[in-house]
Amino acid sequence: MAARPRAAAARAAVVQPAPRLNGSLDRVEPDGTVEGWCWSPDAPEEARTLAVLVDGKEVARVTADRERPDLAAAGLGTGRYAFRHRLAPAALAPGRSAVVSLRDVPSGQPIGAPASVTWRTAAPAVHPEALPALQGHLDRVSRDGWVSGWCWYPEQAAAHVELDVLVDDARVGSVRADAYRPDLQQAGIGDGTHGFAYALPYSALADRGTLSVQVQERGSGRRLSEPIVMRLGRMAAAEERIQELERTIRLLRGQIDALQRGEAQREEERAARALFATVAAFFQNLADGRPAASMAGALDELAARLPPFAFAAAPAPRASLIVAGCAEVDAVHRCLAGLHESGLDAAAEVMLVGDGRDPRVALLPALLGNLRYGHAADAGLLAGLNAAAQDARGEVLVFLAPQARPAADWLDEVAATLARAPECAAVGGRLLRDAGSVIAFEQMQALRRLNYRVT
Secondary structure: OOHHHHHHHHHHHHHOOOOOOEEEEEEEOOOOEEEEEEEOOOOOOOOEEEEEEEOOEEEEEEEEOEOOHHHHHOOOOOOOOEEEEEOOHHHOOOOOEEEEEEEEOOOOOEEEEEEEEEOOOOOOOOOHHHOOOOEEEEEEEOOOOEEEEEEEOOOOOOOOOEEEEEEOOEEEEEEEOOEOOHHHHHOOOOOOOOEEEEEOOHHHHOOOOEEEEEEEEOOOOOEOOOOEEEEOOOOOOHHHHHHHHHHHHHHHHHHHHHHHHHOOHHHHHHHHHHHHHHHHHHHHHHHOOOOOOOHHHHHHHHHHHOOOEEOOOOOOOOEEEEEEEOOOHHHHHHHHHHHHHHOHHHOEEEEEEEOOOOHHHHHHHHOEEOEEEEEOHHHOHHHHHHHHHHHOOOOEEEEEOOOOOOOOOHHHHHHHHHHHOOOOOEEEOOOEOOOOOEOOOOOEEEEEHHHOOOO
């Protein structure tokens, strides 16, 4: 009787399939830095735990949970399946070659192809007596990633120290301590030109709750002081966000210049106000504690995974296609791409009205040429659509939900229907699922110019 439960348990273990895994060991550096990624399409929300093996012996374990935009662009779930780890010096044999490989810990499956590397030869020891005296301090790491402090050689006051900046013991950049600070001069630290300030790259800040920042002399590795452990918050101080806003002015300037070349003065001012209102909404989301990246970082992320294109610039458009940007940016982009692929923009202008639900929608005009943009602001989406209708140049106004995909000949049929029935004010679109059944009529409608108001 006791054998039956064991047999049943054995059968249950046999039928459990191994998870499907995709991944790669992308890079192994001579200093022990290892990079790669791994994900399971069977569990796309799970961060895999991987073992790093050197010559078949496990020397470290890592969690593949760092974000990589190229993975998301390739359709691999959220893209948060990467890792970067620097092996401890004890795992390295300087000057000797080794084979590094990865293994998924839960399943034991190998991940990617092994890589051969020759560990960097250890630098000759330097006696402290041979190094010039060094003084300095890591003063502050701000919540938006600015690292500041000072450093100098007291016996070589005219020299300036070259420094490396490290985050979690991995070098992310370098800086020269040559900035003037009056407080240093008043304290007798040379002529005061021994300060430094360094902006951590976005890749070092993204998706980390806490991080350890330290600064050390290049070459010798002498640290200025103890590391600063900082906790990243969702909402930065107002003055720091103002600096971020100043860095995005270049993006807005390009949009405003385009509007000035192609629109009348009244429309220029309206579009400019809409753009700045959208920027305000973007930062209001941050102030409200909603997760959002910097505007520059958001634009880089969109450009990496959403294909850019330009709508046809119809000089006298028959219709104005007004898309309600009341969805996530990916859904809105798919709707706009469908309009372009259908060729409807050859005879119509394309307008987009954002409602702030996804602030990144406001960045689409920076990727898509000849796209007119308006922002609903606090008045609501319907008010924004009505405002866009007032500025539209087409005789027929077409209002589209982001889920709509009109066929190439749809606009011709709408125009013909309105021509045949002068008393008709609006024509609704018949939306079908892939199987042919009707979904709704309200998500795509065309109105005559004199009957434009949306309710």
